[in-house]
Amino acid sequence: MDKPAMASVFRMRHVPASISGVRSLGRGQADPIFHSRPLGEAIRFTAEADGQYDLSAVAISYGDRSTAPLGAREIKLLWAEYGERLMEL
Secondary structure, rough: OOHHHHHHHHHOOOEEOOOOEEOOOOOOOOOOOHHHHHHHHHHEEEEEEEEEEEOOEEEEEOOOOOOOOOOOHHHHHHHHHHHHHHOOO
């Protein structure tokens, strides 16, 4: 993901997003269910959940259907670039 693409996602940090593909690491534990939340919050949660959940298949969907979902690599890059600024109003 290049800088212009990351800047575009940053500008959309308030649009509704959904998280999928997060799996529990514990035996017998249910996978978490996520409700719609702002994109910046979804990125933060996912970045901070690394190590607590299996994120190998994580995807954050946002925008219209033509927008490709963010995967684990893009989420890490965005968090490294913007961090808590993704939560700003």
